Structure formats: C-alpha cells, structure tokens
C-alpha cells in the first residue's frame with residue numbers, strides 16, 4: 001500500500017476551543033497556550049498538517065509523533081495532543097502552543113476527531129465490512145446497490161476513498177482515525193448519504209474506527225492472515241469480534257459458511273442475521289438468510305436469496321467464483337438488514353444488471369481470451385485460501401491449462417509461504433513463483449520458501465499421477481511476460497497477489513509495477529509476434 005500521502009479535508013468546520021476539548025475528554029495540560037486557542041481539524045501526521053489543526057503525536061514502532069510536532073506547528077497546527085513520553089520529548093520547544101496529554105492518545109483519537117468534526121458518521125447510513133477475504137469486493141457491491149437505490153455514496157477501502165465522485169487512492173485499508181473522521185466530514189459536506197467501508201483487524205486493534213457506530217456491519221470469513229500482528233488465529237478473531245459490539249455497531253450480518261462465522265454469530269453482542277451461501281450440512285442450524293439455485297450467468301452467477309420468513313430475491317453477480325456469490329449475497333443482505341425494502345432492492349438490481357460492480361484488481365479480466373490469446377485475469381488473492389478459491393473459480397471455464405503467477409510478501413507472516421506454494425500446485429497446472437512486495441527482505445529467500453512448499457506438493461501430485469510444472473521467474477514483470485507468452489490459446493493465466501496495486505516495494509525502493517499493465521503489454525507482444533511471424 002504505497003499511494004501518495006493525502007487525505008480529504010472538509011472546507012468548513014466549526015472552531016473548537018482547546019480548553020473545551022481538554023474538559024470534555026479529561027485531558028491533562030502539559031503546556032498551556034492562550035485561553036482562546038481553537039482548532040478546526042485533527043491530524044496525526046505532520047506531512048498532512050494544515051492551518052487550524054490539532055496535531056496528535058502518537059507513539060509508533062518507528063518513531064514518536066512528537067518528533068514531528070515542531071514541523072506540524074510550523075505548518076499551522078494550533079495545539080498538540082500526545083502521551084507523557086511525547087510531552088517529555090517536546091519539553092518547552094513549542095512555546096505558546098497548548099500541549100494536552102492522554103495516557104493512550106490512540107484510544108481517544110477517534111472520539112476527539114469525531115467531536116471536532118461534529119460526529120459526521122451520525123449523519124450517514126453506515127455499512128462496515130470485516131473478514132479476511134472479500135471486504136473490498138463486498139464493499140463495492142454494497143456501494144453499487146446503494147447507488148442503484150438512488151443514494152449518493154461514499155466508499156473507503158484498500159483501493160480508494162470516495163466522497164461522491166471525488167476519489168483518492170488509499171494507503172491503508174482503513175485510514176487512521178483523524179483522516180477517517182475528516183473524510184466522513186467531507187462526505188457530509190458533499191451531501192453523501194451512505195458509507196460503505198472496509199474495517200480491517202488492524203483498524204479495530206489500533207482504534208481507527210473509534211467514533212463510528214455503524215448501522216450495519218458484516219463478516220465475510222476468517223482464515224490465516226496477519227498473524228505477525230495478531231499472534232494467533234484466536235486473537236485475530238477476537239479483534240474482528242470487536243466490531244460486533246454495541247459500541248461499534250447497531251446490527252450485523254454474519255456469513256456462517258465456515259466455523260469462524262458460526263463463532264462470530266455466537267460471540268456478537270449486537271443483533272445479527274446469519275447468512276449461509278452453501279447448502280446446509282447435517283446438524284447445522286438454519287440460517288436467517290440462505291443462498292440457493294446458483295447457476296452460471298454471464299461472467300458470474302445468478303442466485304436466489306431467501307429469508308426464513310419466506311421473502312426471496314433472485315439476482316446475479318458479474319464476478320466469477322462461488323466466493324463472489326457470497327460477497328454479493330452479503331452485500332444485498334446488509335442493505336436489506338439496514339432497512340431497504342425488498343421490492344426496492346429487486347427493482348434497483350434488475351435495472352443495474354445485478355450486483356455488477358467492477359472491482360479493480362479483483363478477478364479483473366485483463367484479456368478475455370479468444371483470437372489465439374489465453375484468458376488473463378488479475379486478482380488480489382494473497383493468502384492461501386484466497387489463492388485456492390481464485391484458482392477454483394477459474395478452473396470450470398478453463399479448457400486448457402491453468403497457469404498461476406504469484407509470490408509472497410516480505411516482512412510479514414512468513415508461515416504462509418510454503419502453504420501458498422502448495423495451494424498453487426493443488427489448483428493450477430503451471431505454477432510460476434515470483435516476487436510480490438519483498439519490502440525489506442531478500443526476494444530470492446522469499447521465493448525459496450514458496451518454492452519449498454510448491455515443489456513438495458508437486459512431488460506428491462506426481463506420485464498420484466498429476467503433473468504440475470513449477471517455475472521460478474523474477475522479476476515479476478518478466479514472470480507475467482513469460483506466463484502470458486508461453487500460454488496456449490485455451491489456457492487461463494491468473495496473476496495473483498497484487499490486484500490494483502501500482503507500486504512494488506523492493507529493498508525500501510518504490511518501483512512502478514501494475515500487473516494489469518504488464519499483462520496487457522505481454523498480450524500486445526504476443527500479437528506483434530503473431531503479426532510478424
């Protein structure tokens with residue numbers, strides 16, 4: 001996630017007295033300024049600071065925000081909120097600028113920012129989606145449906161932040177609280193009425209969504225990811241479960257296709273509707289909403305959504321794969337549970353061609369195949385489960401070989417690397433192991449770990465009579481090129497892991513790399529070769 005540092009800012013906010021802020025939140029004062037100092041906005045990064053800001057200096061793993069406070073003040077910050085360590089670092093360096101102190105400023109930042117901006121979330125119909133996979137896709141489908149219903153929508157997630165038609169690329173899936181509240185205030189100014197947003201587990205652990213009580217929250221699924229941050233799966237689950245508490249949401253929808261979903265429905269401390277998108281197994285309790293009659297429809301699937309009370313909705317999604325039926329169904333149920341009328345939803349979806357949002361880098365068809373070309377699909381699958389599912393989704397419509405190009409990310413969750421290699425072998429016929437975002441790690445060492453898992457699985461497959469080719473090609477652009485050039489006309493090439501991302505971080509250096517651009521370039525080279533042959 002390496003987009004430029006930027007954020008939305010509302011143009012007009014009411015000045016808030018720093019003295020009232022201290023009183024409202026019980027903050028101590030380490031340095032006083034003039035009595036009438038006011039702030040109009042909140043920021044937690046000096047590089048984003050502008051006139052009238054409250055600069056919140058947070059302790060981080062790489063630096064203490066207090067180190068940047070003098071620069072923030074030079075850029076117009078009127079007051080600083082920090083912790084005791086920050087106040088110590090500041091000393092009396094910021095003459096005349098009030099410095100407020102909280103034991104854990106992150107824990108009050110969301111509420112403080114919401115207070116400064118006049119609680120903008122309360123003026124929006126809010127939908128929050130969490131889970132390991134499917135957050136982005138589901139969020140886009142919710143936004144698509146809300147727009148089809150005639151609402152002016154806002155969207156926040158991994159790919160972009162949107163206030164009506166204004167768009168900024170995202171750096172994080174869920175922005176820091178100060179930036180998020182500023183974005184919500186901008187949405188209110190822009191007369192946006194609804195918000196569909198992704199809520200990552202990091203966001204819940206790091207208080208980024210404090211200050212928002214969602215109207216409806218949704219849970220997609222849970223599988224191994226981000227264990228470098230959370231430690232183990234149970235802790236990861238417990239963090240996600242925080243979203244299903246009265247402080248954060250009024251009601252929820254939980255997909256109960258996996259055991260973690262069942263647990264989430266049990267753990268939720270708000271009213272939840274359950275949704276099962278696959279046939280029930282023996283002994284499973286009935287879900288409130290179920291999906292049935294799934295059939296191929298265009299590039300995706302048509303399906304029927306039925307409530308236990310008998311209400312039904314037949315609709316479709318244009319995105320391939322069973323998991324996209326789950327994402328689309330979750331989106332529709334969240335909007336219905338949010339109070340939309342079934343007939344209105346049916347009419348809106350019929351007019352909009354179903355849940356047919358285009359989601360950048362999610363099962364995005366870069367080349368449809370035909371005319372001697374392979375089909376080329378770019379997807380964001382960057383963990384074991386997602387990789388398996390993406391390959392499964394493409395297998396039924398692949399007449400020839402299924403080729404996958406992927407790598408594992410550096411600096412995080414090394415445990416998943418061999419498993420991803422094995423998953424690729426179980427789902428594809430040709431596995432091209434390359435680099436993802438190595439960050440600070442040695443790319444060759446990451447590839448070796450992925451290849452270890454892939455080669456072991458290949459040998460097991462070979463013993464069972466199934467032949468899978470495993471290749472190592474780097475850098476990534478070359479791997480995409482080779483895969484596309486070597487593929488047959490009936491093959492599908494899945495380029496997995498980076499989706500919409502356009503910057504690859506190698507040894508701390510940002511390189512431009514967009515899988516979709518590389519794939520199109522390789523297809524063009526194929527055409528040139530055919531023409532000149």
Ligand SMILES: CC(=O)N[C@H]1[C@@H](OP(=O)(O)OP(=O)(O)OC[C@H]2O[C@@H](n3ccc(=O)[nH]c3=O)[C@H](O)[C@@H]2O)O[C@H](CO)[C@@H](O)[C@@H]1O[C@H](C)C(=O)N[C@@H](C)C(=O)N[C@H](CCC(=O)O)C(=O)O
Nearest residue numbers: 044045046058060061062063065068172173174176200202
């Ligand atoms: C673990 C984590 O999420 N860390 C985030 C956290 O870092 P940190 O607390 O260590 O902060 P730091 O970089 O030491 O900086 C301390 C403070 O100084 C400020 N600062 C720092 C540098 C500077 O020049 N000026 C400045 O003011 C920072 O804004 C921060 O307030 O605060 C930083 C500032 O906002 C984030 O950039 C950083 O995200 C890191 C880079 C990150 O990669 N986070 C990922 C893992 C993440 O949050 N991912 C989730 C989920 C994605 C998914 O589901 O796949 C997401 O929501 O994006």
Ligand SMILES: Nc1ncnc2c1ncn2[C@@H]1O[C@H](COP(=O)(O)OP(=O)(O)OP(=O)(O)O)[C@@H](O)[C@H]1O
Nearest residue numbers: 132133134135136137158323362379380381386390
């Ligand atoms: N419901 C689902 N179940 C399992 N896998 C899914 C599901 N939806 C999408 N995927 C896979 O996961 C990848 C990421 O999808 P998406 O971006 O929608 O999820 P996400 O939760 O936003 O992920 P991230 O937070 O990492 O951005 C997709 O490219 C697809 O391969």
